[in-house]
Amino acid sequence: MKIAAGVEMLEITANIMGKQSIISPTLLWDNDTVILVDAGYPGQLQQFREAIEQVGLPFDKLTMIILTHHDIDHIGSLVSINQALPQGVRVLAHEEEKPYIQGEKCPVKLAQLGAKLDSLTPEMKVVYENLKAGFEKCKAPVDQTVTDGEVLPYCGGITVIDTPGHTPGHICLYLKESKVLLAGDALGVENGQLVASPKFINFDNALSIKSLAKLTHYDIETVICYHGGLYTDKVGQRIKELAKEPY
Numbered sequence: 001m002k003i004a005a006g007v008e009m010l011e012i013t014a015n016i017m018g019k020q021s022i023i024s025p026t027l028l029w030d031n032d033t034v035i036l037v038d039a040g041y042p043g044q045l046q047q048f049r050e051a052i053e054q055v056g057l058p059f060d061k062l063t064m065i066i067l068t069h070h071d072i073d074h075i076g077s078l079v080s081i082n083q084a085l086p087q088g089v090r091v092l093a094h095e096e097e098k099p100y101i102q103g104e105k106c107p108v109k110l111a112q113l114g115a116k117l118d119s120l121t122p123e124m125k126v127v128y129e130n131l132k133a134g135f136e137k138c139k140a141p142v143d144q145t146v147t148d149g150e151v152l153p154y155c156g157g158i159t160v161i162d163t164p165g166h167t168p169g170h171i172c173l174y175l176k177e178s179k180v181l182l183a184g185d186a187l188g189v190e191n192g193q194l195v196a197s198p199k200f201i202n203f204d205n206a207l208s209i210k211s212l213a214k215l216t217h218y219d220i221e222t223v224i225c226y227h228g229g230l231y232t233d234k235v236g237q238r239i240k241e242l243a244k245e246p247y
Contacts, residue, residue: 001230004178006030006155009224010051014041014073023073024229026182027055028155028175035064035154036089037173037182038226042076042134045084060085064154066146067093068184069167070100070107072131074226078140092152094162095145096169103139108167108203110135146171161215165208166197172215179221181235186211187242189228194238196245212243 001009008027013020025048026037034057040048049059062085067074070093078101082088091101099105106114113120113128120128146152148162156177163172163186173182186208188195196212199205216239223231231238 003180003222003224003230004175007175007178007180008055009230010048010055011229012040012044012047012051014044016041021227022229024224024226026224027052027057028158029057029061030155033063033154034061035066035158036062036081037066038068038074038184039065039078039081040076041073042138043080044077045080048077048081049084060087062089063087064090064092066152066158066173067091067097067101067142068172068182068226069094069170070097071109071167071185072107072134072138074184075101075138075140076134079138082140090143091140092144092146093142094160094169094171095147096164097167097171098142098145098169100167101140101142103136107131107135109201159218161218163208163211163214165202165204165206165211167203170211174218174220179219181215181218181220181223183223183225185226186215187223187231187239188225189231194223194225194231194233194235194242195228196242209243209245212239215239216243 006029010025012023028035052059146160150160152158159174161172163170166185202208220235
């Protein structure tokens with residue numbers, strides 16, 4: 001779905017534990033650079049290839065992947081996409097996320113499950129083992145780390161906003177020219193309404209709410225949420241409401 005010039009919200013289907021869902025990575029491009037923001041679940045290379053080509057861009061023109069954080073549904077196809085491109089891609093992420101992506105630290109959600117492994121149901125123990133195996137196959141080097149307030153000189157300027165809480169180094173990206181926020185998992189859309197990331201999947205709920213308060217300083221007209229897709233209804237007002245909610 002075209003959001004603005006050089007901004008396309010992709011819609012990638014996923015079947016997770018028997019449930020069909022859609023994730024919304026974003027494709028950004030200008031005359032020199034094609035950037036994918038987040039890389040889906042494992043096994044979605046072909047879907048990404050088709051989605052990018054449907055936009056009208058050759059898949060092999062992809063030059064960069066920016067990761068909002070290290071969860072498996074955001075880094076899952078990073079390795080396969082990289083391997084499918086003759087020149088590879090440059091991978092960007094926050095410094096706090098780098099060791100998780102590179103496999104030097106145990107991913108947050110995997111560690112949380114592992115800490116209560118003895119009390120997990122048999123079904124959840126299977127989930128844990130599958131998640132562990134998945135992360136092992138997904139680890140990849142990060143070529144460049146980004147910092148809060150940094151403006152990446154691509155596609156009219158991409159502002160990095162540190163929004164920790166969902167994970168230790170989660171980031172959002174702001175496109176000033178089009179007033180679009182790429183929210184990663186800091187926000188979601190449920191039943192047509194913009195919502196904060198669910199507490200039960202956050203690394204630090206209090207920090208997550210503080211991060212939402214940072215977003216109120218930006219002139220945002222459109223939000224692309226990785227889970228839930230597009231939101232355009234009085235965005236600034238809604239984010240202010242969410243930032244005031246008790247955690």
